[in-house]
Amino acid sequence: MVYEERIYLVGATGNIGKPLVQKLLQDPKVALTLFTRKASKVQEIFGTDHSEGKITIVEGDYDNKRSFEDSITGHTRLFLLLHPSNDYARTAQGIAEIAYNAGVKQIVLISGIIASLPWHSSSFNLGARQLEQGILSIPNKTSFVTLRPAYFxxxxxxxxxxxxxxxxxxxxxxxxxxxxxWISPKDIGELAAIILQEPVEKHGDAVYEMIGxxxxxxxxxxxxxxxxxxxxxxxxxxxxxxxxxxxxxxxxxxxxxxxxxxxxxxxxxHGKTVGLSILLGRQPxxxxxxxxxxxxxxx
Ligand SMILES: NC(=O)c1ccc[n+]([C@@H]2O[C@H](COP(=O)([O-])OP(=O)(O)OC[C@H]3O[C@@H](n4cnc5c(N)ncnc54)[C@H](OP(=O)(O)O)[C@@H]3O)[C@@H](O)[C@H]2O)c1
Structure with a gap:
């Protein structure tokens, strides 16, 4: 099979990842690379019956970027979701730098609505802002789309x-x-999938809050x-x-x-996010x- 684009996904075997990958699997134009700590988890969730080259699994832990670095070249887009930790802003920035250097044209990041609250209103607000700012500060950054979902x-x-x-x-x-x-993980995953399938220029450096x-x-x-x-x-x-x-x-x-x-x-x-239905093409x-x-x- 010849695919027009290769999309790399980090953190796509959980609540958001399942609807995201299910939607992308329906697109015949894209091939997916899933980064996971356990390859068998990907097979259990998404099965093994896919067309040739549709899914590539890379086993690794994002705390050690070697396997990511070795496998990112050739991909046009990156979905990035990290488990919150003291270090996750630095980890995300490191991954994003490697990705942009390897020619990735768009990163879609899962942040959180907490980044929209007043500056330093909690340590989590600071953490979420640092997560986003770390990627925004990369000199050769191309498109960077931030999703800020609320309470899953x-x-x-x-x-x-x-x-x-x-x-x-x-x-x-x-x-x-x-x-x-409240926001449904299905809406978050499906919006990420839509953005990853639409022209990179359409979303540029957009920030989308998500309250459904x-x-x-x-x-x-x-x-x-x-x-x-x-x-x-x-x-x-x-x-x-x-x-x-x-x-x-x-x-x-x-x-x-x-x-x-x-x-x-x-x-x-914060009420229901105005415009979410435009992005999703349906009501949340x-x-x-x-x-x-x-x-x-x-x-
Ligand atoms: N819960 C909320 O209300 C809420 C609100 C706003 C934002 N968020 C954000 O949403 C995200 C959580 O999304 P979710 O519910 O879909 O997560 P989840 O179901 O817990 O899935 C976590 C994902 O991260 C991967 N992962 C975890 N540690 C890893 C590591 N060291 N190396 C490689 N991969 C690793 C897991 O992959 P494997 O297990 O396959 O390795 C899995 O795909 C977090 O970033 C959180 O800050 C959550």
């Missing part, structure tokens, strides 16, 4: 799903009319009740109880738990649609 619907799998299954309720420190800026469905805890409970066909309640807890739950039960470090406690208030003024998923698609996880 898939976060429910780390928290609320357990009490929904065991006790038909979820605990939340939000007031009943306070929204959370700001919903209150009451609306969340109603959506769960409708989809699951059983009464799911929202139980209000205090900020202190929420912090305790995040640190003691979920094992989050102080900074992360504190940010998650504050975030609904910090992002309270609602929380209810996402629950419907993932219904079995709640049974």
């Amino acid at each position: 619907m898939s976060n429910i799998f780390q928290g609320d799903v357990h009490t929904i299954k065991s006790a038909n309720k979820f605990f939340d420190s939000r007031e009943k009319d306070q929204t959370r800026p 469905d700001p919903a209150t805890p009451v609306q969340q409970a109603e959506a769960l009740t409708r989809v699951l066909g059983r009464e799911i309640a929202y139980e209000k807890i205090t900020d202190e109880q929420n912090y305790e739950m995040l640190t003691k039960q979920a094992g989050m470090p102080h900074g992360l738990a504190f940010m998650f406690t504050q975030l609904p208030v910090s992002l309270g003024q 998923q609602t929380l209810e649609q996402w629950i419907e698609e993932n219904k079995t996880a709640f049974l």
Whole structure:
């Protein structure tokens, strides 16, 4: 098979990566290179029945850039998603420098809406800004598209799903009319895929915030009740109880738990992102649609 473009993907075997790769696999013009710590994971998720050369797997860890450096030449675009860590801005900058030097014409980065909050309003705001600034400062940078998604619907799998299954309720420190800026990982993955398939010049150095469905805890409970066909309640807890739950039960470090406690208030003024439907060519998923698609996880 002759492909017009080769797209390199780092971090594409998770929540965002699955819909992203599924969409790109439908495009006969592109070949994909997936960077992963475990090749068998790619085969398990995306199967092995693809046309010749459609998927190349590169095994490696981005903390050691050798295998990336050895395999990036010949690719036109790079999707980049890094697990947040103290060092991830430097790691991302290093990867991006190698990519641009190797002739990559566009990088699509997963950042976060937290980068849109006032400067230094939390350590995570600074981290997300450094992540973006590191790539922006590369002298021979070409196109650099930043996606700033808000609160992933898939976060429910780390928290609320357990009490929904065991006790038909979820605990939340939000007031009943306070929204959370939800976004579906499917929308993030599909938007990244669209950008990676469209002309590089169209998106240039665009920054796209992504809030698909700001919903209150009451609306969340109603959506769960409708989809699951059983009464799911929202139980209000205090900020202190929420912090305790995040640190003691979920094992989050102080900074992360504190940010998650504050975030609904910090992002309270952010409504559904205007223009997201233009980019996606459809309305973003609602929380209810996402629950419907993932219904079995709640049974
Ligand atoms: N959760 C939220 O509400 C939220 C909000 C805004 C932004 N974000 C951002 O979204 C991203 C998380 O996306 P996600 O949910 O799709 O992630 P995920 O499901 O946790 O997947 C993580 C991906 O990163 C790869 N990875 C992790 N460590 C690696 C390493 N050392 N070397 C190579 N690859 C590595 C994994 O690949 P393998 O396992 O195959 O190696 C996998 O593809 C993060 O950047 C986070 O900051 C999250």
